[in-house]
Amino acid sequence: RASIVPVYHNRTAMALGWSDTRGTKVLQQFWRRLGEARFRRITGLQPSTLWSLAKILSLQQAPRRLRPARFALLNDYILWKLGAPGLITDTSSASLTGLLDIRRRRWSPAILRAAGLSEENLPALAQPGTVVGSLSSRTAIRCGLPAGIPLVLAGGDQQCADLGMGVLDATDTGICLGTAGVLSCPTKRLPSRLRTGIFCTVHVVPDRWVLEGIHKAYGSALEWVGRVLNLATPFRQAVAPELFALEPLFLPFLAGMGSPDFDPAVRGSFVGLDAAHGPQEPQIGRAHV
Numbered sequence: 125r126a127s128i129v130p131v132y133h134n135r136t137a138m139a140l141g142w143s144d145t146r147g148t149k150v151l152q153q154f155w156r157r158l159g160e161a162r163f164r165r166i167t168g169l170q171p172s173t174l175w176s177l178a179k180i181l182s183l184q185q186a187p188r189r190l191r192p193a194r195f196a197l198l199n200d201y202i203l204w205k206l207g208a209p210g211l212i213t214d215t216s217s218a219s220l221t222g223l224l225d226i227r228r229r230r231w232s233p234a235i236l237r238a239a240g241l242s243e244e245n246l247p248a249l250a251q252p253g254t255v256v257g258s259l260s261s262r263t264a265i266r267c268g269l270p271a272g273i274p275l276v277l278a279g280g281d282q283q284c285a286d287l288g289m290g291v292l293d294a295t296d297t298g299i300c301l302g303t304a305g306v307l308s309c310p311t312k313r314l315p316s317r318l319r320t321g322i323f324c325t326v327h328v329v330p331d332r333w334v335l336e337g338i339h340k341a342y343g344s345a346l347e348w349v350g351r352v353l354n355l356a357t358p359f360r361q362a363v364a365p366e367l368f369a370l371e372p373l374f375l376p377f378l379a380g381m382g383s384p385d386f387d388p389a390v391r392g393s394f395v396g397l398d399a400a401h402g403p404q405e406p407q408i409g410r411a412h413v
Contacts, residue, residue, distance in 0.1 A: 128179045128221075129201040130192035131211070139198050140179040142220075143303070143340060143379040145388040147178030154181055158238040166235060168219065168226040168314070168324030168333070172386035174340070177222030177239065184240060193245070197221070199278065200247045207260030208275050211247035216279040218249060219326040226324060226333070227314060252279035252328040279328035282306050282336065287328050304382070305342035309335045321384025337383035345376030345392070 129139045140146075151173065155163070160171045169175055180195055196204070200213045218224045218231075223239070223246065225232040231243050250256065257275045264271035278284060282300055286308055291298035298308045310332050311324075318324060318335075325334045341348075373395040380388035 127198040128176045128183075129196045129198055130183055131194040131196055131201070132192050139201075140183075142174055142176075143344075144179060145173045145380050147173050147182040148388050150181040150185060151178050154238060158235065163222070163235070164318060166225050166232050167222055168318065169222055170318075170321070170323050170383075170386045172382075173380065173388040174338070174382065174386065175220060175222030177235075180223075180241070181239060194247075195245060196247055203256060203275050203277070206257075206263050206275055208257035212250055212254075212256045212277065213247040214252040214254070214277040214279050214328075215249055216252050216283045216326045216328045218247075219324075220280055224326070226326060229326060250277055251330070252277055252283075280325060282308055283325060283328045283334055286310065286334060292327075292329055292332070301342050303342065303344045305339040307337045311335055321386075323383075339376075340380060340382040341376045341378040341392070345374070345378055348378055349374065 127139045127141045151171070154177075155171060163169070163171055167175075172178070176195070176197070183192055183195075194211060196211045197213050197217050199217065200211050204211050215224070215229045219226055223231055223235050223241075225235075230249065231246055236242060236246075254277045255274045256277055259267075259269060259271055259273040259275060261271040264273075279287075282298075285300045286292070286296075286298045289298050290296070291308065292310055294309065294311050296310060300306045300308070310327055310329070311334070312332055314333050315324065315335070322335055322337055325336060327334050375393050375395065377390045377392040380386075381390040
């Protein structure tokens, strides 16, 4: 989700994931040029390092000769390498970059101008489900697959999860628990004003949007606690392992805070520890994580 791959003229660097909180300082400069309220109105997103924009701005700080020529989402880059004729992204994934005009479903000229970008630096846009090419002969040989398999644009991860769960109408609510925890609700009408802490993305279903709230470290927090305490793998995989005898509170802001405050400077902590605490054998149902 919103993982950016910087594409240089002769090479490609490692992708930057959505949980990367770099770009905080350069974002402050960007808000002074564009304005946070205008950013919310155009993109449907809350000002945050969560979106691709923060990573792009941080990479743009390099000397001009060392800056990436283009930026792609990870799925766009993979499609390109599989045989798509160029970098192409879908509108639902693009709505998580912080660069998309969510009403027009086009790259925002105002945001691109403020970021020092042009559409030439970004993938072309198309609807989810669009056939964008076919598997090349060279890639087919390397993958052991028939050449010519159609390459189809998918969509944003949570939006596709909503489609799979049948979360399509305003009366539906979806919750998806993975690395992060995301609560989502589709809508047929784009809100004129978003409540604090909620952001809006483009659904993979035509003529719909998705209202979302995110906690940035859900499964990743459980994994981290298990690793720190050296718990066995089956214990890490438990949904709610009993980690301590006297149940301290764990604030799992390991990647900054998402909804409602979107503050990348917030950090996780244990509250209520004393000398009596220590790792225990897991008993499902009592942990405060």
